[in-house]
Amino acid sequence: MEPSLVPPAAISVLLLLLLLTPAAAWRPWPHLAKSNASDDALVADSKKYEGSSEFVHLKYHMGPVLTANITVHIIWYGTWQRNQKKIIREFINSVSAPHSKSPSVSGWWRTVQLYTDQTGANISSTVRLGEEKNDRFYSHGKSLTRMSIQSVIKSAVTAKSRPLPINARNGLYLLLTSDDVYVENFCGQVCGFHYFTFPSIVGYTLPYAWIGNSEKLCPGVCAYPFAVPSYIPGLKPMKSPNGDVGVDGMISVIAHEVAELASNPLVNAWYAGGDPIAPVEIADLCEGIYGTGGGGSYTGQLMDGHDGATYNMNGIRRRYLVQWVWNHVVNYCTGPNALDQ
């Protein structure tokens, strides 16, 4: 890895991702409102079968995947309610809770575990919550760039009191921003992203992801389908399972990023496309697909709780709506709530 080559690439990765992602992967991005792409997404893509495509050639590029027990450290940036933190913590804790009711979050992780490294070792089945750090006074302001995000992480791992531990081999760092924080390209192009920190800024190469609470800025994009964009007439929002549209919408984005961090932590392991600066990764291929038949604005077959909330898998105590991930063994997106299992 040559980190000094990376900064411009990091930005183009995300821009190009959008162009290269197969048509079946979908989110109601604002640019779709201006074209007739929304019609296409509603009609044409819904005929596709859960992202299945002969054109997807996911390849292994010989880099590491996370085969040792995974520890997820969280930085809570801005103002977070106790209950919001609970929903997210319990989701992380659910990944390795094999006794949750089926279909479960741990069943969802089993698709991620199908990915191996050069030695044939699978991604770890163990994901646990590590340390947490609060940055409640917005140390780097209410508008962050991709570079200032790394400075926020640096502050957290070098803090004088209770710094986050440095865990470069099997640690993941999640920077979660509250609903009053804007991050470069948020809402227009991304709801979250992952990369690794540069030694020149942070002092270490640490795989990290940022995910934002979109409740105030763009719930119709990043908390879809618990909020819907106005440009799709007739579409009604679904009721979120934990009573918090922004946080329930973040769960699927967190899952997306954690699955990709595990299978492509240094962006040199599992991705599709010939170009390493434009990788399409295991969750990109299935964005917007949550159940059998999913594609376009149709989420696929989901479940309705007795309270009318929509979800597709169970955690330890709560229910969640989480997108599926690409299964390279069968060559389509799979999830624990598939009807044909």
Ligand SMILES: *[C@@H]1O[C@H](CO)[C@@H](O)[C@H](O)[C@H]1NC(C)=O
């Ligand atoms: C978009 O669709 C509308 C009606 O469906 C049509 O009249 C219009 O020409 C289309 N625009 C483009 C750019 O294709």
Ligand SMILES: *[C@@H]1O[C@H](CO)[C@@H](O)[C@H](O)[C@H]1NC(C)=O
């Ligand atoms: C490990 O990965 C291989 C190849 O995808 C798969 O066949 C096997 O079932 C995986 N093992 C576990 C424990 O997931």
Ligand SMILES: *[C@@H]1O[C@H](CO)[C@@H](O)[C@H](O)[C@H]1NC(C)=O
């Ligand atoms: C990894 O996690 C498992 C439980 O899932 C535990 O039994 C094992 O001791 C852990 N290994 C290490 C090295 O911490």
